[in-house]
Amino acid sequence: MGKTDWKAEAKSLKKKVKAMKAKLSEALGDIVEDVKEEAGEVAGKVAAAIKPAKPVSPLAPKGGFPTLPVIKGVEFAAAEAGVKYKNRKDVMLIRLAPGTAMAGVFTRSSTRSGCVRDCQDKLALKAPADTGAAIIVNSGNSNAFTGKVGDVAVSAVTSGVATALSLPASRVFSSSTGVIGEPLPHEKITDVIPQLVADLREDAIEMAAHAMMTTDTFPKGASATIEGEGGPIHIAGIAKGSGMIAPDMATMLVYIFTDAKITPTALQKMLSRNVDATFNSITVDSDTSTSDTLLLAATGQSPAAPVKGAVAKAFEAALHDVMRDLALQVIRDGEGATKLVEIAVTGAATDGDAAKVAFAIANSPLVKTAVAGQDPNWGRIVAAIGKSGAVADRDRLTIRFGDVIVAKNGWRFPSYKEEDGAAHFRQEELLIRVDMGLGKGKRSVWTCDLTNRYIEINADYRS
Numbered sequence: 439m440g441k442t443d444w445k446a447e448a449k450s451l452k453k454k455v456k457a458m459k460a461k462l463s464e465a466l467g468d469i470v471e472d473v474k475e476e477a478g479e480v481a482g483k484v485a486a487a488i489k490p491a492k493p494v495s496p497l498a499p500k501g502g503f504p505t506l507p508v509i510k511g512v513e514f515a516a517a518e519a520g521v522k523y524k525n526r527k528d529v530m531l532i533r534l535a536p537g538t539a540m541a542g543v544f545t546r547s548s549t550r551s552g553c554v555r556d557c558q559d560k561l562a563l564k565a566p567a568d569t570g571a572a573i574i575v576n577s578g579n580s581n582a583f584t585g586k587v588g589d590v591a592v593s594a595v596t597s598g599v600a601t602a603l604s605l606p607a608s609r610v611f612s613s614s615t616g617v618i619g620e621p622l623p624h625e626k627i628t629d630v631i632p633q634l635v636a637d638l639r640e641d642a643i644e645m646a647a648h649a650m651m652t653t654d655t656f657p658k659g660a661s662a663t664i665e666g667e668g669g670p671i672h673i674a675g676i677a678k679g680s681g682m683i684a685p686d687m688a689t690m691l692v693y694i695f696t697d698a699k700i701t702p703t704a705l706q707k708m709l710s711r712n713v714d715a716t717f718n719s720i721t722v723d724s725d726t727s728t729s730d731t732l733l734l735a736a737t738g739q740s741p742a743a744p745v746k747g748a749v750a751k752a753f754e755a756a757l758h759d760v761m762r763d764l765a766l767q768v769i770r771d772g773e774g775a776t777k778l779v780e781i782a783v784t785g786a787a788t789d790g791d792a793a794k795v796a797f798a799i800a801n802s803p804l805v806k807t808a809v810a811g812q813d814p815n816w817g818r819i820v821a822a823i824g825k826s827g828a829v830a831d832r833d834r835l836t837i838r839f840g841d842v843i844v845a846k847n848g849w850r851f852p853s854y855k856e857e858d859g860a861a862h863f864r865q866e867e868l869l870i871r872v873d874m875g876l877g878k879g880k881r882s883v884w885t886c887d888l889t890n891r892y893i894e895i896n897a898d899y900r901s
Contacts, residue, residue, distance in 0.1 A: 497770035497778050497866060497886075498656045503644050506661045506674040509695040511535030511737030515637035516649035517630040521623060522578025522616060529627055530649035531634040532693065533603060534571040538737045540611075541706040543713050545730035551582035552592045553612045554731060560608050565702075571609040573693060573733060574599050574627070574634075575650045577678075581614040581622035591624035598628040602635045613691050613731045615678065616652055647676040650691055653895055654680045654771055660763035662756035666742025666749050671698045673753075675760050679768035680722070690768055692717070692732040694760060697740035698753060704745070708754045709734050716761035719883045721800050722772040723892070769884045774891030777809050779868045779884065785836075786879030791828035795872060796883040798826035806888035809868060814859030816844045819870065834875030839863070 512534055516527040534540075542561050544554050565571075574595060581588045596610040603610075614622060647657035661674040679690030709732070717732065734757075745753050770778055781799045786792035799805055799822040808815040816837055823830055833848035839862040843851045862868060 494655045495771045496776055499767065499770070503647065503657050504659050504661065506643055506659050507663060507672040508640050509672055509674050509737060510640070510697050510739035511538060512643075512695045512735070513638040513640050514642040514646040515634040515639070516642065516645045517633050517637070519576065519626045519630045521576050521626055527645065527649040528578050529574070529576045529630060529634065530646040531599065531631070531638065532573040532575075532646065533635075533638050534573070534695075534735050535737050535739065536568045536570040538571050538735050539700060539702040539705050540565070540571060541702060541709045541734045542611075543709060543717075543732045547730070549583055550730075551580055551614060552584065552588040553581060553614050556589075556592045556596070557611045557613070557731060557733070560611060563608055565609060569609055570603070570605055571611070571735065572599050572603055572605055573611045573613070573735075574631075575613045575615070575646075575691065575693075576622070576627055577614075577650050577652050578616040579614060579620055579622045580616045580618050582618045584619065584621050587621050591622040594624045595627050598631045602631050611733060613650075615650060615691055643674065643676060646693075647678070650676075650678045652678065652680070653773055654678050656771060658764055658767040658771070660760045660767070662760050664749070664752045664756050666698070666740060666745070666753075668743050669741030671740045671742050671745070671749075671753060672696060673698075673756055673760050675764055677764040677768060680771045680773050690717070690730060690732075692761075692764060694732070694734045694757070694764075696734075696736045696753075696757075697738070698736050699738040699740060699742065699744040700736045700753075704750070705734060705736055708757055712754070712758045712761055716758065716765045719881070720765050720769050721797065721883065721885050722769065722775070723801075723888075766884060769886050772886035772892075773895045774889040774893075775886035776889060777866060777868055777887040779809055779870060779886060780882060781870050781872070781885065782880075782882045783872045783874065784880045785834075785873040785875050785877060786881075787829045787874070787877045788879040789881060790879070791826075791874070791876075792879040792881035793883070794826040794828040795823050795830075795874065796881045798822040798828075799870065799872070800883050800885035803888055806885065809863065810887035810889045812860060812863040814839060814844075814856065814863045816859065819872070820845070823872065828874075829876060830874060831876060836871075836873040836875065838869075838871040838873075840869050840871075 514532055516530040518527050519529040521528050540561060542557060544558055581591055592612055596612050597607050599610045600607040644657060647659055651657060658677040663670050663672050673696045675694035677690055677692040781796045783792040783796045799819055802822040804818040805822055808818055819837055837845040839859050842858045842862060844854050844859060845851055
């Protein structure tokens with residue numbers, strides 16, 4: 439091969455190499471872009487996974503969610519429907535065995551949700567003794583103040599569950615919690631009903647408690663066991679609630695289950711008798727929700743004999759304890775709360791007057807901010823008593839912080855020291871005691887402090 443031929447061959451090879459480099463560069467560019475895109479998606483998922491969780495209330499039970507007894511005849515499941523929240527379970531389903539007795543209490547709000555009205559209508563119906571039941575709950579959207587569209591959503595969800603579980607629609611109860619005034623995307627819920635039904639199991643109550651949380655920082659559960667005639671009787675309950683909490687039954691969502699053998703009528707009477715001293719004795723912010731629901735279900739699957747006599751009294755006392763425990767957990771999770779405060783009023787002219795005084799103090803922004811600032815400003819308590827509308831006599835009032843007498847007979851107690859009051863206000867749990875000196879009326883209510891965090895949570899709630 440001559441010199442000219444070598445030069446031509448070399449030139450040709452250079453062109454081929456240049457072309458191959460261009461193709462390789464283009465291919466590598468495509469690969470790099472694909473990798474970047476996939477890396478971005480992965481990074482997004484990782485970021486979502488490691489996103490800092492909202493801080494748990496400092497008043498949360500130290501042991502976390504309690505171990506609750508399995509209630510025979512009750513099964514739970516939860517799923518991600520994406521009603522509002524992403525990458526978290528936001529719908530839960532409860533299946534109740536045939537023969538379950540149902541009772542309930544609800545908000546008296548004139549703008550109560552379609553779910554609440556539907557539950558009330560269904561509880562008023564006489565159900566066949568051998569019929570099962572179900573409860574389906576979603577978080578993120580309250581389906582309240584949504585007109586006929588909201589009623590259609592309730593019907594679609596409850597009918598979907600009824601079909602899937604072979605139940606009459608009249609025995610499927612629903613609850614929704616979250617933003618008011620936005621139509622519920624009910625198809626997102628009905629789409630996950632088959633998954634919920636397939637996942638039902640009796641040991642998933644904690645998962646169900648998580649699924650109905652909104653601004654809650656921890657799931658809430660409580661239980662009790664008593665000895666019946668022939669075996670134990672168990673009670674277990676879960677609740678959600680953190681803000682928009684004021685007494686009007688029940689300022690939250692609560693579901694309580696028992697394996698007791700008891701009639702619907704007796705169950706309803708017990709529930710109604712114990713509402714005022716528990717769920718109607720708490721307030722976070724004096725605002726009542728449109729969706730407040732408490733449902734109590736008795737499956738009758740305990741080996742014990744039907745509840746009556748002394749066992750009935752013990753059962754009702756245990757039910758009261760579970761209701762009170764759940765109610766106080768709601769206050770412990772009050773939006774932005776750092777203090778749990780009991781207001782105990784005695785010596786009022788009537789029980790009604792005692793309630794007026796207790797709630798006037800508990801709902802006073804001035805009192806609640808003083809508690810947040812650990813400032814024992816007892817003058818604000820005096821002012822709250824005066825505005826309550828209850829019969830009061832200045833010269834008969836006694837005010838205590840715990841066991842410390844602050845004021846008596848119309849003026850500051852001579853031995854009271856500000857540092858003693860401040861020491862009480864530094865505690866996580868406070869007791870403010872007021873004796874009206876007028877009669878035998880009494881009432882205790884529970885509240886929490888009002889902090890900057892409450893404003894932050896509610897200013898950003900819809901964003």
